[in-house]
Every structure is written in structure tokens, then in C-alpha cells.
Amino acid sequence: MHRAFLMCAVLGGLLVAPEAGAARRASSNRSTRNASLSLSDRAAARASRWVGLPSLRRVSHSVNDDCSGLVNLAYRKPNLNLLPERTLPGEGGVSAIYRKALSLDALRREPSPGDLVFFRETYDRNRDGRRNDGLTHIGVVERVAPDGTVTFVHRAGGGVKRSKMNLHQPSLRRDAKGRVLNDYLRRTERRASHPRLAGELFAGFATVDGRWLTSP
Known part of the structure; x- marks a missing residue:
């Protein structure tokens, strides 16, 4: 009886050991992949997971539930x-981030996944009916299509959304095939x-990389 029990235990250990080893290797591989992701790649992946959420409060209460809160959380x-x-008097979060990107020489014209994307005059911030509000919106580039259409993730009215932009045809809503090139960012x-x-x-x-890191 004891001999049979011992034999079963040995066989069980032989069967479990390979599975445990495989699980450890899979976990190690995931950790290695995560560690190898650049800041931009990780930010794009994070933002993508949040698309559809009605509020950033589902993710964290430590940031503002707005567009600048989303990019800060993604990064x-x-x-x-x-x-x-330091922020300047009357300066919004979007303008402050842009100013820091400018100081770090991080602004760029051609986008890559994970880059910050800035927009101006997306709403009447000071409510005077004029186009004098400057930088008002920000998002995270998710991907760039071969035709130049940029898909970005941002916190807008209604929650976290995925939108498109094409700088080759900035004033065109859809192409000849009906595909969206530019989404609306400002209300009628x-x-x-x-x-x-x-x-x-x-x-x-703007590209976020090692230049944005500070000493511990």
C-alpha cells in the first residue's frame, strides 16, 4: 500500500514538474517582453486597453478625468x-506638456505609435466665441496606416475614444471609398x-523617451 502510494507521488511529481517549468518560462517571457517595450509602445498598449471606458476613474483616481489625465496615466x-x-499662470495641462516637449526638443512632424498628439481650438475654452484658446486637447497615437492615417486614443466627451486623422487630407472627412480619414473633434x-x-x-x-526621465 505504502509502496503504491509512493509510486503515485513520484509519477505525479514527474507530470507536474514540466507543467510548472513551462508556466515559469511563460511568465519569464512575458516579463522580458514587457521590460523590452519602449515607453511609447507601452503607452500605446495601455491607452488601447482603455478604449470604451466611460471614465478614467475605472482605471485610477489619481489623475484628472480628462485628456491630459489619460496621457499622464498611459505614461x-x-x-x-x-x-x-512649474506651470505658468492660466496654463492648461495640454499647453504645459507641449511646452515641456518643446524644451526637450521632443516635438516631431512624423508620428510613431505612442507619440503624444496635440490639437488646438477643439472647444471654446474661455467662452468668448473666438478662436483664441490655443492648445486644448491631447491624445496618444495608437498606430499609423500606410496611407498616413493616424489612429489615436483620447479622453473626450463620453469617455475614452479611438479617432482618426489624416494630415495629407486634413479637411476631408471620408475618402472616395467612404473610409473615415478625419474624425470630428469640435462640436457644431x-x-x-x-x-x-x-x-x-x-x-x-511629441515623442516621450529617456529625455523625460528625471533622477531618482
């Missing part, structure tokens, strides 16, 4: 802050006619 990492050390206004498409409101891209 969250020790010793990394998208905002400058009764008293004024303003550009509303993403390509028309585009202000710039």
Missing part, C-alpha cells in the same frame, strides 16, 4: 512626469463656423 512610470516642474456651433476635423485642428506630435 505613468517612476521618475517620469509629462508636466514641467450655431453662431460660428470653425474647423472641426482632427486634421484641421492638429498642432503637433
Whole structure:
């Protein structure tokens, strides 16, 4: 009886050991892949997972539930802050991030996944009915199609969304095949006619890399 029990235990150990080893190897491979992801790749992957959420509160309560909160959350990492050390009087989060990108020489014209994307005049921030609001919106580039159409993730009205922009045809909503090239970022206004498409409101891209890190 004892001999049979011992034999079963040995066989069971032989069967479990390979499975446990495979699980450890899979976990190690996942950790290695995550460690090898660049800051931009990781931010794009994070933002993609949040598309469809009605609020960033489903992810964290530590950031503002707005467009700048989304990019800060996507890039969250020790010793990394998208905002400058000091903000200027009356300066919004989007303008502050843009100013830091400018100071780091991180602005660029051609986008890559994970880049920040800035927009101006997406709403009447000061409510004076004029186009004098400057930088008002920000998102994270998710991917770039061969035809130049940029898909980006942003926190807008209604929650976290995925939208498109094509800088080759910034004023065109759809192409000849009916495919969306530029999504609307600004609401229709009764008293004024303003550009509303993403390509028309585009202000710039910025790459977040090691230059944004600070010393521990």
C-alpha cells in the first residue's frame, strides 16, 4: 500500500514538474517582453486597453478625468512626469506638456505609435466665441496606416475614444471609398463656423523617451 502510494507521488511529481517549468518560462517571457517595450509602445498598449471606458476613474483616481489625465496615466512610470516642474499662470495641462516637449526638443512632424498628439481650438475654452484658446486637447497615437492615417486614443466627451486623422487630407472627412480619414473633434456651433476635423485642428506630435526621465 505504502509502496503504491509512493509510486503515485513520484509519477505525479514527474507530470507536474514540466507543467510548472513551462508556466515559469511563460511568465519569464512575458516579463522580458514587457521590460523590452519602449515607453511609447507601452503607452500605446495601455491607452488601447482603455478604449470604451466611460471614465478614467475605472482605471485610477489619481489623475484628472480628462485628456491630459489619460496621457499622464498611459505614461505613468517612476521618475517620469509629462508636466514641467512649474506651470505658468492660466496654463492648461495640454499647453504645459507641449511646452515641456518643446524644451526637450521632443516635438516631431512624423508620428510613431505612442507619440503624444496635440490639437488646438477643439472647444471654446474661455467662452468668448473666438478662436483664441490655443492648445486644448491631447491624445496618444495608437498606430499609423500606410496611407498616413493616424489612429489615436483620447479622453473626450463620453469617455475614452479611438479617432482618426489624416494630415495629407486634413479637411476631408471620408475618402472616395467612404473610409473615415478625419474624425470630428469640435462640436457644431450655431453662431460660428470653425474647423472641426482632427486634421484641421492638429498642432503637433511629441515623442516621450529617456529625455523625460528625471533622477531618482
